[in-house]
Amino acid sequence: MTDSLRTIRVQEALLSKNRSIAERLRRRFQEAGVQAVNLLSSPGSGKTTLLERTLSSLSRNTRAAVIVGDLATDNDGRRLAGKGAPIVQIQTGGICHLDAAMVERALAGLDLPSLDLLFLENVGNLVCPSAYDLGEARRVVLLSVTEGEDKPLKYPSAFRKADLVLITKADIAAAVEFQREAALEGLRRAAPGVPILEVSARTGQGMEAWLGWLESLLRQEAEP
Amino acid sequence: MTDSLRTIRVQEALLSKNRSIAERLRRRFQEAGVQAVNLLSSPGSGKTTLLERTLSSLSRNTRAAVIVGDLATDNDGRRLAGKGAPIVQIQTGGICHLDAAMVERALAGLDLPSLDLLFLENVGNLVCPSAYDLGEARRVVLLSVTEGEDKPLKYPSAFRKADLVLITKADIAAAVEFQREAALEGLRRAAPGVPILEVSARTGQGMEAWLGWLESLLRQEAEP
Secondary structure, three states, X not given: OOHHHHHHHHHHHHHHHHHHHHHXXXXXXXHHOOEEEEEEOOOOOOHHHHHHHHHHHOOOOOOEEEEEEEOOOOHHHHHHOOOOOOEEEEEOOOOOOOOHHHHHHHHHHXXXXXXXXXXXXXOOOOOHHHHOXXXXXXXXXXXXXXXXXXXXXXXXXXXXXXXXXXXEOHHHOOOOOOOHHXXXXXXXXXXXXXXXXXXXXXXXXXXXXXXXXXXXXXXXXXXO | OOHHHHHHHHHHHHHHHHHHHHHHHHHHHHHHOOEEEEEEOOOXXXXXXXXXXXXXXXXXXXXXXXXXXXXXXOHHHHHHOOOOOOEEEEEOOOOOOOOHHHHXXXXXXXXXXXXXXXXXXXXXXXXXXXXXXXXXXXXXXXXXXXXXXOHHHHOHHHHHOOOEEEEEOHHHOOOOOOOHHHHHHHHHHHOOOOOEEEOOOOOOOOHHHHHHHHHHHHHHHHOO
């Protein structure tokens, strides 16, 4: 067997095992009445800043928690702490994505039935996390205006499975000469029909729409 | 054998094979008198824009070429074309990094002895490419001012092996409230002693220093 064939076989086995753990997670989330949202993006697209503002802005009735993955450091976990939401930091030790087993272990630190919403802040990486189902109800992919308009076409796997795309750092779009139409066109090609919101966690632009999207997700859960 | 142990074994075998191809490449580069520079960064940190400006600014005596890796599309290859330098686009088909075998195959498209400088523009990813030696003489890691100051500590593997760090998009540092001292401190901790240049391919800031760094690399080659 060639090296690359062997790699593909091992990867298939890993992904298949990941899928079965993810299905188990999905059932647990459903039974507990929790909506899990997997957040994917490049490093520095603003996942943590978005979550900081989101945790501060959610209605008091919404009980949220965050599982946050990083290669190293607990910087993001510390940034998110103190907003009333439980935070569990995963350090992947160099692994380029979260997987379902890591999330399952992290759940030991959370009282799932007490929650409505669970954010899974993935490792900053626009490639590897896309292959790993974490049992999430929805997958949200962030694209910051600083990253360049062609990223959806250059990283199709990340965007193809998105349920929502957030164009982040919208407040500096002009300063970085963001080509909005080109970006929207790329997103429409990479992720046909996927809703797109333009947000700025700094100025609050678009945050109402994002919070509305989350609330409609929670209402969906509450319905029979 | 557990799945994860099996994965580690296969990864070790792959990395070991990569190392031996990389050594072969390094010898070929040395024999041809070519300095290969591996460029690593997150998606959208400005590798292609930097190379566009670099190719236009290099002295006429310097014969450069670029091998550029992307998951999909030949957008970057097309952007770099028409500047007098041969460009070879690699589409990795979803693989999250370049490896030495891909570079070796791409060399079929280049007349190595006619070159002085070969840029290897890696897939935009701050995790996976760091493990793969491409036979390069130098590794340059880009960190854009939009990515956040703590990236060097959060992605230590990428920065640890850098020979030079370029802080890119310096012209918009103020607009994105870039915390310069925190970023420099993080870099000093993640990559002690590594030189750091602050550049903007848009305004030209720092380009002279970057071109000077490249020229000193070429002079080093020319010496016995």
